[in-house]
Amino acid sequence: MDGIFRSEPWGDGTITNRVAPKERHVHRALPTGVHLESRPSMPSSAQRIRFHARMDSAGSTERWARVLADAAVRALVEEAALSPKPGLADSRGGGAHDDLSFALMCRSAHVLHPFFVAMARAGSCEVSLQALRERLGLLGRSAEAAMLDATGGVNTHRGAIWALGLLLAAAGRGGDISAQVLAARAGAIARCEDPAAPTCTGNKGEAARRRYGVGGAKAQAQAGFPQVVRAALPQLRRSRRLGASEDAGRLDALLAIMAGLDDTCLLSRGGRQGLAGMQARAAGVLSAGGAGTAEGQRALRRLNDYALAWRLSPGGAADLLAAALFLDGLERGRDGALVHADSWASDPGNTEACRPGGAGNWRARAAERGCQSVGLLQEPSR
Ligand SMILES: CC(C)(COP(=O)(O)OP(=O)(O)OC[C@H]1O[C@@H](n2cnc3c(N)ncnc32)[C@H](O[C@H]2O[C@H](COP(=O)(O)OP(=O)(O)OP(=O)(O)O)[C@@H](O)[C@H]2O)[C@@H]1O)[C@@H](O)C(=O)NCCC(=O)NCCS
Numbered sequence: 088m089d090g091i092f093r094s095e096p097w098g099d100g101t102i103t104n105r106v107a108p109k110e111r112h113v114h115r116a117l118p119t120g121v122h123l124e125s126r127p128s129m130p131s132s133a134q135r136i137r138f139h140a141r142m143d144s145a146g147s148t149e150r151w152a153r154v155l156a157d158a159a160v161r162a163l164v165e166e167a168a169l170s171p172k173p174g175l176a177d178s179r180g181g182g183a184h185d186d187l188s189f190a191l192m193c194r195s196a197h198v199l200h201p202f203f204v205a206m207a208r209a210g211s212c213e214v215s216l217q218a219l220r221e222r223l224g225l226l227g228r229s230a231e232a233a234m235l236d237a238t239g240g241v242n243t244h245r246g247a248i249w250a251l252g253l254l255l256a257a258a259g260r261g262g263d264i265s266a267q268v269l270a271a272r273a274g275a276i277a278r279c280e281d282p283a284a285p286t287c288t289g290n291k292g293e294a295a296r297r298r299y300g301v302g303g304a305k306a307q308a309q310a311g312f313p314q315v316v317r318a319a320l321p322q323l324r325r326s327r328r329l330g331a332s333e334d335a336g337r338l339d340a341l342l343a344i345m346a347g348l349d350d351t352c353l354l355s356r357g358g359r360q361g362l363a364g365m366q367a368r369a370a371g372v373l374s375a376g377g378a379g380t381a382e383g384q385r386a387l388r389r390l391n392d393y394a395l396a397w398r399l400s401p402g403g404a405a406d407l408l409a410a411a412l413f414l415d416g417l418e419r420g421r422d423g424a425l426v427h428a429d430s431w432a433s434d435p436g437n438t439e440a441c442r443p444g445g446a447g448n449w450r451a452r453a454a455e456r457g458c459q460s461v462g463l464l465q466e467p468s469r
């Protein structure tokens with residue numbers, strides 16, 4: 088079948104496309120795949136890339152889910168590698184965390200891949216937003232359990248699973264994949280309640296939200312990720328325009344998130360004072376010229392010293408930077424058809440350096456760990 092896969096209009100929870108409903112639920116690898124069309128003639132200010140997933144077969148939905156999952160893992164690895172990040176784990180070490188390292192962050196990112204595939208697939212298969220939210224809750228909790236299993240109980244990516252899971256499902260729907268649209272869709276999914284979610288998790292973020300009366304990760308998502316679409320992405324583009332290196336632009340994007348985020352990691356480690364201290368210093372680096380300038384680099388070093396002295400880590404901001412890199416990559420057409428899973432996986436520059444144990448395909452590793460298909464949908468014991 089040569090149809091066009093569309094999920095428009097968004098918001099009423101319906102999918103309209105020209106594929107027979109039953110085919111949407113079949114996930115087999117078939118010879119034909121998703122064809123992405125980047126349309127340079129569209130207004131560049133909006134940075135919109137329309138894609139048409141030609142549903143030559145149901146397998147192209149599966150292929151698109153894998154492309155999106157690859158992009159999400161890549162965003163996590165790129166976030167982890169970005170240095171020097173204040174207080175955070177990066178290529179230099181664990182930052183303010185005794186239990187984190189670059190290798191551990193990468194291991195965690197790769198273990199999440201099959202869950203990311205399932206989340207993107209859920210976005211294309213579940214017809215109602217409510218059903219999608221419930222499926223994501225199940226997948227998200229399973230992903231958290233696999234992360235903790237892979238890291239020996241260290242919370243590397245809980246916030247990232249949450250943010251990227253919602254964005255992957257939004258992108259899995261198809262249609263317009265501009266950052267603005269995907270973040271708004273993800274917000275609509277996050278605003279649905281998950282009846283299976285535990286009322287109390289006992290996590291630090293939950294405690295910080297209650298103690299300090301902030302919205303944290305949940306409110307950030309429900310509002311459509313304002314720190315990603317209104318702070319990180321505009322800053323990233325501004326820094327690039329001003330000629331900053333890609334790393335400096337990404338550090339600036341992180342600082343822009345930090346400057347305005349009610350990061351529950353900072354609150355639980357440093358209270359209101361710690362959060363305010365980090366926010367003000369992050370804004371200070373940007374007003375000194377950003378990470379691409381000598382003055383900005385000095386201010387960034389002072390921010391890092393402050394974070395280490397007080398054991399402060401902006402873990403929530405790091406997750407949102409990964410979300411911004413994911414959306415930026417999609418919007419620029421870097422991922423999707425341009426970056427195929429296996430070509431990325433077979434590039435030694437992308438894999439050997441960051442994968443514990445070196446060579447090998449993460450899918451095979453995930454399969455070894457028993458994280459395939461139906462296994463993903465088992466509710467973990469808490
Ligand atoms: C809705 C959930 C996000 C649960 O959120 P909640 O607020 O209840 O808190 P947590 O369970 O603690 O998780 C929130 C994590 O989100 C990150 N975060 C914090 N503030 C913000 C913010 N303002 N905006 C966005 N994101 C934010 C943060 O993650 C990072 O920090 C982690 C390290 O934190 P932690 O272990 O607590 O602290 P440490 O200081 O490092 O501990 P020690 O070393 O001292 O022991 C790190 O993992 C980063 O990722 C928060 O931790 C959501 O989780 C949920 O409901 N999930 C259920 C599944 C689901 O429905 N999924 C659907 C989509 S897939």
Ligand SMILES: Nc1ncnc2[nH]cnc12
Binds near residue numbers: 247400
């Ligand atoms: N680089 C990082 N360091 C600490 N916590 C994080 N959570 C997500 N990314 C992180």
